[in-house]
């Protein structure tokens with residue numbers, strides 16, 4: 001008495017697999033009793049359907065599933081990589097532009113500083129000129145008053161001469 005490896009039915013006469021040595025009744029072995037008898041010596045090399053077609057794809061393990069999901073995610077990321085590279089390039093270009101703008105700003109700053117310096121020196125010169133103008137002004141006033149006195153003196157001398165001539 002044997003037990004069929006597939007359907008667990010007990011049977012007296014069946015088939016034995018030459019690879020896994022499991023026993024099957026004829027319906028589960030996929031062969032008729034008469035057909036099996038006709039096999040002769042080939043009975044010794046008979047293989048059950050499992051051993052004849054070893055399943056090529058083992059069941060995916062959960063770890064493998066997660067790895068596959070990760071790989072899919074990574075390949076999805078890879079498809080956006082060229083776009084990322086492009087935006088990084090753009091950012092780099094903008095950064096170099098910013099750097100040149102910064103350099104220009106530094107130039108402007110230094111020229112503003114030098115302008116400030118020359119402005120203050122001009123202010124100093126203007127202040128000096130102003131004081132000079134003021135001193136000239138006071139000099140002119142002094143001169144004018146002096147001139148008046150001189151004119152008066154000259155006139156009085158002439159008057160004196162006239163007076164002298166008249167006599």
Ligand SMILES: [Zn+2]
Nearest residue numbers: 004007025028
């Ligand atoms: Zn069976």
Ligand SMILES: [Zn+2]
Nearest residue numbers: 017020048051
């Ligand atoms: Zn087998």
